[in-house]
Amino acid sequence: MDRILLLEDGTVFKGKGFGSLIDTIGEVVFTTGMTGYQEIITDQSYNGQMIVFNYPSIGNTGINRNDYESIEPTCKAVIVKEFARVPSNWHSHMNLDEFLKNKKIPGIAGIDTRKLMHLLQRKGVMRGTIVDVQDDFNHAFDQLKATVLPIQQVAQVSTSRPYVSPGNGRNIIVIDFGLKHSLLKELNKRDCQVTVLPYDTPAKAILNLEPDGILLTNGPGNPNDLPQVLTMIKAIQSKVPVFGTGLGHQLMASANGCSVVKMKVGHRGLNHPVKEMASDRLYLTTQNHGFLVDYESIDQTNLLVTHVELNDGSVEGIRHRHYPSFSVQFNPDAAPGPHDATHLFDQFMELIDFWKGEKSVWPNEQT
Known part of the structure; x- marks a missing residue:
């Protein structure tokens, strides 16, 4: 499904949804790690945040039983350039798309994550929302601006x-x-x-x-x-x-x-x-x-x-x-x-x- 990432400064990135297809709002942050995406996603320090992966391809080794940092991750979204639909790892028991569906976490792929990272470096972290491309843009933007991020995380x-x-x-x-x-x-x-x-x-x-x-x-x-x-x-x-x-x-x-x-x-x-x-x-x-x-x-x-x-x-x-x-x-x-x-x-x-x-x-x- 075609989806968009909308930032509070009005910047729009178009991509393809994967994982859960629910709408979401959170603080958009980026990580520069080239490996360890499962540990990153399940790290509770990302509570309420939408994680941008700077490394272009995420999900190559799937999801395994040994690399959970928490059982129920609470990040708001996963944002990638591309994700691997068919992982290659004998430890893997599901792919990233299935994992995000199970945990009700939205994902969006096809994003120019380097451009997004440079934008965040220049302007600082900001709130963002992921919605369907056919949703009312003005309404989504108004909701984003009106949302107060939680403090008792x-x-x-x-x-x-x-x-x-x-x-x-x-x-x-x-x-x-x-x-x-x-x-x-x-x-x-x-x-x-x-x-x-x-x-x-x-x-x-x-x-x-x-x-x-x-x-x-x-x-x-x-x-x-x-x-x-x-x-x-x-x-x-x-x-x-x-x-x-x-x-x-x-x-x-x-x-x-x-x-x-x-x-x-x-x-x-x-x-x-x-x-x-x-x-x-x-x-x-x-x-x-x-x-x-x-x-x-x-x-x-x-x-x-x-x-x-x-x-x-x-x-x-x-x-x-x-x-x-x-x-x-x-x-x-x-x-x-x-x-x-x-x-x-x-x-x-x-x-x-x-x-x-x-x-x-x-x-x-x-x-």
């Missing part, structure tokens, strides 16, 4: 009930803001006993579980919409080691007095170069965020910058000067992307052991 993707991923090692509490399954896999590799809690769990309930460490996960939306979480972080960070990733990093920074601001164009894709300040080591990282910690606001806090993005100098990691807490903006679990930063999970384990008195050296003092 974490509430849509966080677990509503606690659950456990058993292990025999350290007792780790995971606060779910829209976690990726690969985070749990990294903890399971280290034989952790993992308990996943809803995002709005109060500090007292968390500490009553006697955690060895607490992981603040990635997730969608604006950290400034979660004041109750900031209160929780302030209450726990002096009592138990805390590790934040993605949105968890932004929330930890906000809880300690930093400003978090929306970016004109977010970092979404693979192979973003990040430098570790203490060692001058370079890591290639996976990123997916539209907000960042304001560098200048860190000076008046008890935080130190540990990592910076080499392309634009933005803050990519922080740690507390006095408490056993640290965080990174990128996805150390990768999935997809390079695994350069998985050692941060080991650093988290070492920090826990130091805090419990089982090691004599704080990991940050080793560099």
Whole structure:
């Protein structure tokens, strides 16, 4: 079916619909990753967003059971130059078109995605809608301009009930803001006993579980919409080691007095170069965020910058000067992307052991 992508600045892209053929509205963002489309689509950090894939051909390896980052993805649309109708991968059990139909996610193909990406780079991310070509254009445009994007996005993707991923090692509490399954896999590799809690769990309930460490996960939306979480972080960070990733990093920074601001164009894709300040080591990282910690606001806090993005100098990691807490903006679990930063999970384990008195050296003092 002929469909159009209409942006809030009036730009129109014509294409062919696939997946679900429902109309949709969301924030249009692009990712530069050449691989890992299944992990990208099922990453809950894309909640409410229409994903533009810069790589021209998507869906070549189909959909398999091992690469889900969530069971029910909540992105609003998939926008591609072309999609593969017949995937080539022995792991595949359905193609991209079937998957999007099953998940009720619209797709549109035949779009000049490079042109669209350059437009978003120049003007910044904007709202968009996908409708049938025969729909009333003026009505669709009026609806788009009148639509207010949701603000309580974490509430849509966080677990509503606690659950456990058993292990025999350290007792780790995971606060779910829209976690990726690969985070749990990294903890399971280290034989952790993992308990996943809803995002709005109060500090007292968390500490009553006697955690060895607490992981603040990635997730969608604006950290400034979660004041109750900031209160929780302030209450726990002096009592138990805390590790934040993605949105968890932004929330930890906000809880300690930093400003978090929306970016004109977010970092979404693979192979973003990040430098570790203490060692001058370079890591290639996976990123997916539209907000960042304001560098200048860190000076008046008890935080130190540990990592910076080499392309634009933005803050990519922080740690507390006095408490056993640290965080990174990128996805150390990768999935997809390079695994350069998985050692941060080991650093988290070492920090826990130091805090419990089982090691004599704080990991940050080793560099």
